[in-house]
Every structure is written in structure tokens, then in C-alpha cells.
Amino acid sequence: MSHSYIVYIDESGDDGLAKFRNPGASGGASHWLVIGACIVRASRDLELVTLRDSIKSECAPQKQGRSIHFKDFNHNQKRRAAQIISGKPVRFAVVAGLKTAPEASVFAAKNQLYFYLTRYLIERVSWLCRDLRPLVREGDGRAKIIFSRRGGLSYDGFKEYLRRLRDSPETSVHWPTIDIEAVEAQDHSRKAGLQIADCGVSAVAAALEKDVYGNVEGTYIRELAGNIYNRNGNYLSYGLKLLPNIEKAHLDPAQTEILLRFR
Numbered sequence: 001m002s003h004s005y006i007v008y009i010d011e012s013g014d015d016g017l018a019k020f021r022n023p024g025a026s027g028g029a030s031h032w033l034v035i036g037a038c039i040v041r042a043s044r045d046l047e048l049v050t051l052r053d054s055i056k057s058e059c060a061p062q063k064q065g066r067s068i069h070f071k072d073f074n075h076n077q078k079r080r081a082a083q084i085i086s087g088k089p090v091r092f093a094v095v096a097g098l099k100t101a102p103e104a105s106v107f108a109a110k111n112q113l114y115f116y117l118t119r120y121l122i123e124r125v126s127w128l129c130r131d132l133r134p135l136v137r138e139g140d141g142r143a144k145i146i147f148s149r150r151g152g153l154s155y156d157g158f159k160e161y162l163r164r165l166r167d168s169p170e171t172s173v174h175w176p177t178i179d180i181e182a183v184e185a186q187d188h189s190r191k192a193g194l195q196i197a198d199c200g201v202s203a204v205a206a207a208l209e210k211d212v213y214g215n216v217e218g219t220y221i222r223e224l225a226g227n228i229y230n231r232n233g234n235y236l237s238y239g240l241k242l243l244p245n246i247e248k249a250h251l252d253p254a255q256t257e258i259l260l261r262f263r
Contacts, residue, residue, distance in 0.1 A: 003179065004139030005129050006045045008038045008193035009121070010148040012205035015113055017099055023214030029099070032208045035117045036094035036201035037125050038193055039229075043138050044089055045193065051088055052192035055081045055199070067189040070202035075217070078206075081199050082223035092200040093124040093229045095241045096208055098249050111153055115161055120241050122162070122173055127238070128229045129177035142179040148194045149185040159183050200224060204240065207258045218258035225262070235262035 016029025040048060056068050059077040073081060095117045097104065107113035122145075129136075129143050147155060162180045165171050188194050203220035210216055221228075229239030236242065240262050242249055251259065 002139050003042045003144040003182070004133070004136050004141050005143040005177075006040050006042050006193060007125050007143045007145045008040075008148070008191065008197040009035065009118070009145060010038075010188070010194055010197040010201050011035045011114075011150070012198075012201050013099075013209065015111070017105060017108065017113075020100060023210055023212060026212070030209055031100050032096050032098055032205060033113060033117060034094060034096040034201055034205040034208065035114070035121055036092055036197060036204060037121055038197035038200055039091045039093065039125060039128055039143070040089065040193065041136055041138070042144070047089070048192040048196050051085065051090075052195050055084050058084065065189070068195050068199075069188075070199045075219075078203070079219050079223060082203055082220045085196065085199060086223050086226060088227070090196060090200075090227060091128060091229050091239070092197075092204075092224065092227050093121060093128060093239045093241075094201060094204045095120045095124070095243065096204065097243045101244050101249065103244065111157075114150075114153065115158065117243065118158070119161075119165060119171060119173075120243070122178060123171060124229060124238055124241065126174040126177045127172075130174045131231075133177075141177060142182075143177055144179055144182045145184075146191060146193065147183070147185040148188050148191075148197070153185075155183060155185045200227070208255060216254050216258065218254075221258065222261070228262075230262075233263075 013030035013033040019028050020031055021028030059073055059081050097117045133141055159180050166175050203224055206217040207221045231238055
């Protein structure tokens with residue numbers, strides 16, 4: 001039987017744990033690594049092509065090819081892209097790790113922080129797929145996971161990581177919804193779903209990662225609020241997971257104001 005859901009995973013930020021960038025300076029590592037998923041019914045997967053094309057036609061009509069990158073848009077185009085996605089039959093779940101937090105220093109090995117954050121993302125994806133199953137009767141109830149290809153990351157290694165998690169009591173993943181063996185990676189340009197995931201993840205990252213002027217932007221995430229996984233208005237335990245949590249992350253007033261709307 002076919003999958004019930006397709007899950008597209010992308011990221012914003014990098015793995016660097018030193019030489020963080022500062023406002024007014026170029027270069028340096030991001031303060032946040034944000035990893036997120038765009039979840040869609042498998043039966044509606046092709047609708048993401050139309051959705052991507054709508055964003056392209058309105059926000060980047062002169063750009064060659066069909067692929068889009070949120071980072072290439074200006075502020076108005078980013079807001080419009082979020083508005084186009086808003087209300088469409090896709091959901092987002094995002095996990096954001098603050099790399100300057102003291103506890104982040106233990107993730108020094110290559111891809112260790114990426115795997116750790118993705119573990120929490122898979123948990124939330126599995127809960128959403130479980131929650132939606134009464135409404136999504138087609139397919140076998142499982143999700144096919146497609147990563148945006150990332151240099152230096154072994155996806156066979158990631159599948160083995162998931163198998164180890166499955167065999168341990170350390171996570172709250174609802175494993176019946178996750179097809180570990182179907183995990184794969186594709187180039188960003190080949191899958192419209194990866195480009196929609198990029199828009200969602202980047203919208204959240206913009207609310208956390210300061211730009212060259214030291215500012216954050218909450219417009220995009222607010223436009224997408226209805227598409228972010230939540231339960232009874234509780235986002236921060238579900239579709240907007242922060243590590244450390246909002247109380248321990250020592251956010252500045254602008255970041256806090258944005259996120260408190262999602263408690």
C-alpha cells in the first residue's frame with residue numbers, strides 16, 4: 001500500500017559552533033540551526049508544483065527555471081510567498097536549535113547537532129501524521145521522508161540513527177507513521193515540496209536569526225501561522241520547538257514578542 005503522507009525536510013543555518021556572525025559584520029556562523037518539514041497528503045503532492053509555480057510567477061517572474069529559494073526574495077516577495085502558501089493544504093513543523101547555548105557545545109562531531117534536532121522534528125512529524133490519520137484514510141498511514149540533499153551527510157547513516165532510536169525508549173516518536181526505509185534525499189531544484197519546505201523553514205528562521213542590522217522579521221511566520229502544527233493554539237510544544245525552550249534561550253525583546261504569539 002502507498003504512503004499516506006510525503007514529508008519534505010530542509011534547513012536554514014549551519015552547523016558551525018564557533019566564530020558566530022555579529023550584526024554589522026559579514027561572515028561567521030549562524031546563531032541558529034533551524035530544521036523543518038513540510039507535510040502534505042500523498043494524494044495532494046502534485047498540488048505543491050502548482051503552489052511553487054504560483055509563488056514563482058508572482059515573486060520571481062523573470063528568474064530562469066522553475067526553482068525558487070526564499071533567500072533570493074526581497075521582503076515584499078517573501079511576505080507574498082508566505083501569503084500564497086497560507087491556507088493551502090500543507091503543514092509545517094520546525095525545530096530550532098540555539099547554537100550559542102551552553103548545552104550546544106557538546107554537539108561537536110560532524111552532523112551531530114543536525115541529527116539531534118532532526119530527531120525532535122521526526123517526533124513532531126509522527127504526531128501530526130497520527131493526529132491526521134482519522135481524516136487521511138488513503139494509504140497505509142505512513143510518511144515518506146525526503147530531505148533536501150546536504151553535502152557531507154550520509155542518509156544511510158541517518159536511517160541507521162532512526163533505527164537505533166526506534167529500538168530505544170528515549171524518544172516519543174510514533175513509529176507506525178514513519179517509514180525509515182523510504183527515507184531519501186533529493187536536490188532542492190527537483191522537488192517543489194522541498195522548495196515549499198524552504199519557504200516555511202526560512203520564514204521561521206527570519207524570526208530568530210538576526211540580519212546584518214541586528215533585526216529579526218516576524219511578518220512571514222505570522223502569515224503562515226495557520227499552517228504550523230499546533231494543538232489548541234499551543235505551537236511551542238509542537239510545530240515550533242525551540243532548544244533550549246523560550247524561557248532559557250534568553251531571546252531579545254523582538255524575538256520574544258514574535259514567539260509569544262505562538263504560545
